[in-house]
Every structure is written in C-alpha cells, then in structure tokens.
Amino acid sequence: MQLIPVDHTITKPVEGKKVYAEDNREIMHIKLQAGEEVKEHDSPKHVFIFVKTGEVEFTVSWEKHIISADKVLYMEPYERHALKAISDVTILVMKC
Numbered sequence: 001m002q003l004i005p006v007d008h009t010i011t012k013p014v015e016g017k018k019v020y021a022e023d024n025r026e027i028m029h030i031k032l033q034a035g036e037e038v039k040e041h042d043s044p045k046h047v048f049i050f051v052k053t054g055e056v057e058f059t060v061s062w063e064k065h066i067i068s069a070d071k072v073l074y075m076e077p078y079e080r081h082a083l084k085a086i087s088d089v090t091i092l093v094m095k096c
Contacts, residue, residue, distance in 0.1 A: 006052075006092070019092075028093040032056070032085035040082040045095040047081075049073035054089030058082070 004019050006029050020027040024045070032038070040059070049058065055068045060081045067073050075081060 025094075025096045028095075030091045030093060032083075032089050032091075034085050034087050034089075037084045038082060040080055042078045042080050043075075043095055044077050046077060047073075047075040047079075048094040048096075049075075050092040050094070052090045052092060055086040056089045056091065057084045057086055059084075 004027075006019060015031040017029050018026060019029050030038075034054075049067060050072055051067050051069050053069070055066055058065050058067055058073055058081055060073075060075060060079055065073065066086065
C-alpha cells in the first residue's frame with residue numbers, strides 16, 4: 001500500500017506534478033488558475049480526467065465539454081484535446 005499526498009491549494013499558474021508512474025501507467029496532478037489554458041495536444045494512452053475542485057472546459061475533437069467533480073472524462077489514445085480553466089481547478093489525469 002502507498003498513500004500519495006495531493007495538495008489542492010492553487011498558488012501559481014499552471015502547475016503539474018507526476019504523482020505516480022509505473023510500467024505503462026501514470027497519474028498527474030494539475031492545478032490551473034481561472035482563465036489559464038493548456039494548448040491542444042494528445043496522448044498515446046487512454047486518458048481519464050478527474051476534476052477534484054472547480055470547473056474546466058475541455059475541447060475534444062472540436063467539441064466543448066464542461067467538466068467538474070460530478071463527471072469523469074475518458075479519451076481514447078491520440079484524441080486531440082485542449083483545456084481552459086473556468087474557475088481555479090485541480091485535476092487528476094490518469095493515463096494507461
């Protein structure tokens with residue numbers, strides 16, 4: 001067993017930290033301040049987005065989706081996506 005601490009305090013612009021990586025799996029913790037954006041990109045892995053606090057707008061294949069703590073976003077490998085923080089937001093990104 002392993003407990004991994006995750007601090008949701010947003011203190012600076014676009015902060016990302018890998019909190020777990022093993023074999024073909026990884027978890028990133030990303031913090032964005034309201035209005036900050038991450039440009040369009042993709043991943044060769046399956047991606048799950050878990051919003052812990054706040055709201056974020058994801059553009060996936062040219063469709064916009066508002067994601068908050070009550071939804072999980074799943075993307076296939078190589079699906080192009082971008083995001084913009086609607087409010088201060090903390091996100092866990094799982095790639096496998």
